[in-house]
Structure formats: structure tokens, C-alpha cells
Amino acid sequence: MYLPNLKIDAKDLPEKVIVCGDPERAKLIAEDLDDSKLLAQNREYHTYAGFYQGEYIAVVSHGVGSPGAAVCFEQLIQGGVKYLIRVGTAGSYQKEVKPGSLVISTAAVRRDGLSSQIVPEGFPAVADLTLTNRLIELSKSQSIDSHHGITLTLDVFYQGAIAFPHEEYKNAGVLAVEMEIASLFTIASIRGVRAAAIVAIDGYADADLAEDYNPHTDQMKQAIEMEKKIALEALTNTDK
Numbered sequence: 001m002y003l004p005n006l007k008i009d010a011k012d013l014p015e016k017v018i019v020c021g022d023p024e025r026a027k028l029i030a031e032d033l034d035d036s037k038l039l040a041q042n043r044e045y046h047t048y049a050g051f052y053q054g055e056y057i058a059v060v061s062h063g064v065g066s067p068g069a070a071v072c073f074e075q076l077i078q079g080g081v082k083y084l085i086r087v088g089t090a091g092s093y094q095k096e097v098k099p100g101s102l103v104i105s106t107a108a109v110r111r112d113g114l115s116s117q118i119v120p121e122g123f124p125a126v127a128d129l130t131l132t133n134r135l136i137e138l139s140k141s142q143s144i145d146s147h148h149g150i151t152l153t154l155d156v157f158y159q160g161a162i163a164f165p166h167e168e169y170k171n172a173g174v175l176a177v178e179m180e181i182a183s184l185f186t187i188a189s190i191r192g193v194r195a196a197a198i199v200a201i202d203g204y205a206d207a208d209l210a211e212d213y214n215p216h217t218d219q220m221k222q223a224i225e226m227e228k229k230i231a232l233e234a235l236t237n238t239d240k
């Protein structure tokens with residue numbers, strides 16, 4: 001089966017895939033694979049595949065925002081992918097979730113537009129328990145501050161005429177905000193595959209993003225390095 005937006009043949013895809021927004025991050029993650037190959041590059045979708053501890057794994061970038069990311073997730077699943085881990089970045093809602101730390105999403109608030117067009121209101125966006133527990137265990141064994149809990153998915157990055165809903169989600173104990181996890185979890189649930197997500201915190205979400213957003217610091221490089229290793233480990237030996 002040919003996957004038209006990814007521009008790859010399903011027969012080249014493994015069952016286990018890491019997804020991330022940034023094509024440069026996909027390239028960076030693929031550097032940890034043995035015999036890594038760029039399979040295709042089309043739009044924001046860059047697909048690499050190679051071996052990690054003997055397991056065939058792909059890394060695919062999905063771009064920014066749920067609609068484009070959903071095309072990627074759906075085509076990967078049509079192509080036979082059974083495990084997806086998003087290795088992303090997010091802004092923190094809680095003081096103790098500090099920049100440079102990691103958050104593993106156990107569930108996501110669906111404030112995206114995509115998921116409400118594919119499932120009814122009230123349908124939960126939840127992570128796969130087994131894969132998520134592996135991420136949590138592996139992150140505990142690393143020398144990095146990590147947290148797990150609910151994240152929020154928005155479609156908005158820069159505030160418009162309507163104020164961001166930061167305060168209400170902060171008060172509700174949401175840990176962090178980003179732009180694709182809810183659609184990933186919703187699609188994975190309705191298609192019957194396993195999905196999980198780990199994000200590196202690039203700052204406080206209620207800072208002025210136009211002034212303060214910088215996901216390219218050394219601290220972020222270290223956090224991304226750590227989340228990529230945790231995700232790759234979590235995808236290996238999944239039968240255990």
C-alpha cells in the first residue's frame with residue numbers, strides 16, 4: 001500500500017514508530033538508529049527507518065498542529081503501525097514542572113479541532129497504559145526531572161482576540177500544553193493501536209510566547225536527548 005502524503009510504501013514501515021513535530025528532531029532521533037535511512041521527505045513529513053537494539057523502528061515528523069499530524073498518524077496506522085510514541089516539546093502550566101524537565105502524558109484535554117470532528121464530545125483522549133508505564137519507569141531511572149499527568153492540546157500558539165485558557169487548566173492541575181497529543185491518543189484509540197507521548201518542557205506556557213519562546217537552548221537539547229533515549233528504549237522489548 002502506498003501512503004500518499006508520507007510518500008512511502010507501507011512494506012517499508014515497521015510496527016513501531018516515533019513521531020515528532022520537527023523534521024530536524026526526526027533526523028536527530030534517527031541518528032541513534034543503526035543503518036538509518038531517509039525513506040522519504042514530503043511536505044512536513046520526513047520518514048527515517050533503522051534499527052535500535054536490533055528492532056526495526058521508524059521516526060516520522062508530523063509538523064505543527066493536529067490536522068496535519070492526523071494525516072501522518074492515520075497513514076502510519078493504515079500502513080500497519082501498531083505502536084506510536086510522540087517525542088515532543090510543550091510549555092509548562094505548573095511551577096514544579098520546570099523548563100528542561102520531561103512530562104509523560106497520561107491523557108490529553110481535547111481542545112483541538114481535529115478530534116471533535118472524528119469522535120463525539122466527551123470521548124477521552126487517553127494514552128496506552130503499557131507504553132506509558134514503560135516511559136514512566138524508564139524516565140525514573142534517568143538523571144532528569146520528570147513528571148506524568150494530564151496535558152492539554154490546543155490549536156492556538158499565539159493568542160488572538162480570545163484569551164488563552166491557561167488559568168483554568170493550571171487550576172485543574174494540567175501539567176503542560178502542546179498541539180498534537182489529543183489527536184494522537186484519539187486516533188490511536190479508535191484505530192486500536194498503542195500510543196504514548198513524552199514532551200520536553202521549553203518554558204512556562206503563560207509567558208509571552210512572542211518574546212520568550214526558545215526551544216533551541218542547551219537545556220532543551222539535553223532534555224530532547226533524554227526523551228529520545230527514553231522513547232527508543234520504551235519501544236524495544238515491548239512484549240516484556
Ligand SMILES: O=P(O)(O)O[C@H]1O[C@H](CO)[C@@H](O)[C@H]1O
Nearest residue numbers: 020021022064088089178179
Ligand atoms: O516540538 P513539537 O513536537 O513540534 O511540539 C510542539 O512544538 C510546536 C510549536 O512550536 C507544536 O507542534 C507543539 O506541539
Ligand SMILES: O=c1cc[nH]c(=O)[nH]1
Nearest residue numbers: 089090091178179205
Ligand atoms: O505548543 C506549545 C509548544 C511548546 N511550548 C508552548 O508553550 N506551546
